[in-house]
Amino acid sequence: MVKPAPAARNTPDSPPAATEMKFETALAELEQIVQNMESGRLPLEESIDAYRRGSELLKYCQQKLNDAERKIQVLEDGALRDFDPASGETQ
Secondary structure: OOOOOOOOOOOOOOOOOHHHOOHHHHHHHHHHHHHHHHHOOOOHHHHHHHHHHHHHHHHHHHHHHHHHHHHHHOOEOOEOOOEEOOOOEEO
């Protein structure tokens, strides 16, 4: 019988979850992952791990950019109103 893989946890050796990072930090890590993968020097398992991490970071960065774009679109009468990304509503 095969045991399911344990849930991912932050350990001293694991990187923080993308959602715990600043956008700029996540983007810099994503850029580094892309460079490492493009170099072709990563072993197969490391490439797979890098791809997974890169996918997580990409999704996070895209969401942050989408949220920022929606905030900008909410401009009314020259004033930027707060936007709640969870509800999609302006406040």
